[in-house]
Amino acid sequence: MIRVGLVSxxxxxxxxxxxxxxxxxxxxxxxxxxxxxxxxSAGVDVLLLDAPEGGHPPGVEQGLIIxxxxxxxxxxxxxxxxGFLPRDASVEEVIAAVRAVASGLSVVAPTxxxxxxxxxxxxxPLTQREVEVLALMADGLxxxxxxxxxxxxxxxxxxxxxxxxxxxxxxSRAEAVAIAARKGLLFL
Numbered sequence: 185m186i187r188v189g190l191v192s193x194x195x196x197x198x199x200x201x202x203x204x205x206x207x208x209x210x211x212x213x214x215x216x217x218x219x220x221x222x223x224x225s226a227g228v229d230v231l232l233l234d235a236p237e238g239g240h241p242p243g244v245e246q247g248l249i250i251x252x253x254x255x256x257x258x259x260x261x262x263x264x265x266x267g268f269l270p271r272d273a274s275v276e277e278v279i280a281a282v283r284a285v286a287s288g289l290s291v292v293a294p295t296x297x298x299x300x301x302x303x304x305x306x307x308x309p310l311t312q313r314e315v316e317v318l319a320l321m322a323d324g325l326x327x328x329x330x331x332x333x334x335x336x337x338x339x340x341x342x343x344x345x346x347x348x349x350x351x352x353x354x355x356s357r358a359e360a361v362a363i364a365a366r367k368g369l370l371f372l
Contacts, residue, residue, distance in 0.1 A: 186286040189223035190216035192234035201232060204275050211282060229286050232278075234271075267291035310351060310369060317344040322361045322370055 188211055190198045198216045205211045215226030224231055233250050250268050267281040270293055281291045310318065313334075320330045327345065331338040345357065352367075354360035364370040 186211050186282060187214045187227060187229045188212065188282060189214065189226060189228035189231045191218065191220045191223050191231060193218050194234065197234055201278070204278055205282070208279055211279070230282050232282070269293045310348065310364075314344050314348050314351070315369065317341060318348055318360065318364055318370055321345065321348075321357050322364075 215223045284291045327341045331341045352363045
């Protein structure tokens, strides 16, 4: 038996979720209310939460399913099984998510997962020294020549090259130069 707690400030939403889950023989709604900590303390296996603000609710160690249109990044790495479903999820999707999270899996609805896949890495600006190294890379200079030209060690050049590749999301020096030129960071 999967013991479920329902959390929402809206009694009508809780009633709808309760009705949705009541026909499932392996699911039992054992607690509901507005306070996630209080509902979680009722010995639930999975907490079904209406879009919390501010990430992981304190005092919640159970599996957690969030209903809403946002992904809480801190919950993805929380170490607890977690699910993200849109508010308009079907009965089948909610029940499948409850079963999965109760089994220790994490679930993200396809419409929300697409946001994770499309999310671009945050742009991190290049330092002035990295721009100098990048310009010399564009000239085709090897690390040793870049080090001599800038008066720094070859090891330091390797560090800067690695940082440039990571910040630009490039897998090679040539790709980094092409990306930098496209972004207007480098004029060839």
